[in-house]
Amino acid sequence: MTDPVLAGTDLRVTRRGTTILDGVSITVPPDAATLVQGPSGAGKSTLFNVLGLLEPPSSGRLEIDGRDASALSERQRAGLRRTTLGFVFQDFQLIGDLTARENASLPQEHAGDRDPEWLETLFERLGIDGLEDQYPATLSGGEKQRVAIARALANRPEIILADEPTGQLDPDTAESVLDLLFSMKASTETALVVISHDPQLAKRFDERLFIRDGTLVADAPDRRAAERSPETR
Numbered sequence: 001m002t003d004p005v006l007a008g009t010d011l012r013v014t015r016r017g018t019t020i021l022d023g024v025s026i027t028v029p030p031d032a033a034t035l036v037q038g039p040s041g042a043g044k045s046t047l048f049n050v051l052g053l054l055e056p057p058s059s060g061r062l063e064i065d066g067r068d069a070s071a072l073s074e075r076q077r078a079g080l081r082r083t084t085l086g087f088v089f090q091d092f093q094l095i096g097d098l099t100a101r102e103n104a105s106l107p108q109e110h111a112g113d114r115d116p117e118w119l120e121t122l123f124e125r126l127g128i129d130g131l132e133d134q135y136p137a138t139l140s141g142g143e144k145q146r147v148a149i150a151r152a153l154a155n156r157p158e159i160i161l162a163d164e165p166t167g168q169l170d171p172d173t174a175e176s177v178l179d180l181l182f183s184m185k186a187s188t189e190t191a192l193v194v195i196s197h198d199p200q201l202a203k204r205f206d207e208r209l210f211i212r213d214g215t216l217v218a219d220a221p222d223r224r225a226a227e228r229s230p231e232t233r
């Protein structure tokens, strides 16, 4: 069996006396498309931050690309984050006074490993070539999210972590951004973990998990069956 690119075991997060994640375990194989759904306040953003090495769990074990993240220094964690993970956020998180190309190249700059040809390829494949010199304020929401996807893939990560990637997009744009995320996932052989409360995303993912009160469970089989065959309802 192929080793997972991400394996979290019994992850717990307690903040100011409140348990936010209560023993979450998750395994992401290299070719996975995993969706974590859950209602507001269930702990989705906290899980995203923990899996993305943006905040440490209070306890539990997290392995990314075979490395025990809890055994790393902050500097080593930042290095692992930069080279192994790519992030896509609901609000794009582009820097306003940098052009699209400069935004997308930031991970390469931070890693000290420039690869302008790869960025050019990404802009072409994402259909945003020609927009490289524009600033975020002059781009549509869908174009901004494509720049953010280019940034996420700039260092050829093992995993893309996306937090509500379509949350600020109209339905048609959301659909085309998702198409692109999946086609880029396939062509770059990157695992994809999407965190969202949007049930519309569910049909695209082979692995669906549900977070409720800080605990992760497999998506309810009865709901999946109902969605697959609506004519039998």
Ligand SMILES: Nc1ncnc2c1ncn2[C@@H]1O[C@H](COP(=O)(O)OP(=O)(O)OP(=O)(O)O)[C@@H](O)[C@H]1O
Binding pocket: 015, 016, 018, 020, 038, 039, 040, 041, 042, 043, 044, 045, 046, 047, 197
């Ligand atoms: N630093 C913190 N200290 C105390 N409570 C926190 C902290 N961070 C988050 N929480 C609480 O933990 C719970 C889960 O928060 P989280 O942001 O992870 O949920 P979420 O599922 O992403 O919600 P939403 O979909 O509304 O963004 C919430 O009740 C939140 O108020």
